[in-house]
Amino acid sequence: MHKVLKIILAVFIVASVEGSLVSAVSYVNQTDIDVIAASNKAYSDFIEVINDEKSVANGAALAQAAAASSAFNNVASHNFSSKLGVKYIKKSAEVKKYAGEIKVLLDKIAVVLRERDYNAVNQYLAQTRNSVKKYSAAIEEVNKAASESNSYAEYFFLLVTIATAAMAAGSFIWFAIGRRKQSSPDLLAARKAVAFSSLIPLVGAVVTYATFMLASNAGGTYTVAYGLILIGLASYISSILRYIILARNTPTVSQDQSTTVK
CATH class of the missing domain: 1.20.120 (Four Helix Bundle (Hemerythrin (Met), subunit A))
Structure with missing residues (x-):
């Protein structure tokens, strides 16, 4: 008994x-969401000014390239939440990887903008767009992992x-x-x-x-x-x-x- x-x-x-x-x-990974959102906005602002000849000429594009580079560097160095499981951690590592790639490309764009080598600018822009596509896809996977965990x-x-x-x-x-x-x-x-x-x-x-x-x-x-x-x-x-x-x-x-x- x-x-x-x-x-x-x-x-x-x-x-x-x-x-x-x-x-x-x-768990809502608000810090992760905020740092990614900041990088997306910075990139959107950069694309807007890089396509404007006046902004390229007056240095606004160069300044925005530096701002975008800083935003993506924040993502690459960010410690993503460990509270949403192994899959989330794995997928967030891919986000950081592509953010690092984009940061490097933006730095290269800044260099050739100073040199006014616009052919090189266009080449780096094409590479950046490809990396951003991968970055966006990785973000989608992170969002799915967060939803699955919850x-x-x-x-x-x-x-x-x-x-x-x-x-x-x-x-x-x-x-x-x-x-x-x-x-x-x-x-x-x-x-x-x-x-x-x-x-x-x-x-x-x-x-x-x-x-x-x-x-x-x-x-x-x-x-x-x-x-x-x-x-x-x-x-x-x-x-x-x-x-x-x-x-x-x-x-x-x-x-x-x-x-x-x-």
């Missing part, structure tokens, strides 16, 4: 704690919630319905307390997951509190420990032995 109780308690702790940790996993977190939390529900139902049935006739009134009351306290973490998990999904759909950066699960878990552990102690200290009531009269 005590072994069964320990198994139930251990599984419930794992399910509840894992669920509580996952509930706030969905989706896996949501799916995993849903599975944990289901597991918690199953454990709560099993615990409720075990302690509320599966009562032995020989149990003392105090022990029966303790079983009932365990049964109902096992439902509290379930309610907490459902509320937390609902909050998690609402925040996820709203977008942006958000934090999901999971105190309900932990409070429910504490209540459940307290109830089951009281039951175990009471069960150990309560002698088993033996059934009346039948006698025959000769």
Whole structure:
């Protein structure tokens, strides 16, 4: 009996704690998004001025080439988030690689702009456009990896919630319905307390997951509190420990032995 109780308690702790940790996993990589957005804007501004003869002549194109080079250098040296999984880290390395290539090409464009070697400018521009295409494709892969990572977190939390529900139902049935006739009134009351306290973490998990999904759909950066699960878990552990102690200290009531009269 005590072994069964320990198994139930251990599984419930794992399910509840894992669920509580996952509930706030969905992560918005805002810093990564911002540094990439800055590079895209800088490149767009550069293309706008490099195609304008007046801007090339008055040095505006040269200044914008330097600004774009700095923006892509920021991407190449940026530490992308490690909270979105291995795939995200791998794909972000490709983004950094192409950002570095573009930075080098922009520096070369700046050099030939100073020399007014416009044939070389056009050659480097063509190479830059090819690298930017690869850069954009790599960014798309990073975005997909981020979405997949957050989706896996949501799916995993849903599975944990289901597991918690199953454990709560099993615990409720075990302690509320599966009562032995020989149990003392105090022990029966303790079983009932365990049964109902096992439902509290379930309610907490459902509320937390609902909050998690609402925040996820709203977008942006958000934090999901999971105190309900932990409070429910504490209540459940307290109830089951009281039951175990009471069960150990309560002698088993033996059934009346039948006698025959000769």
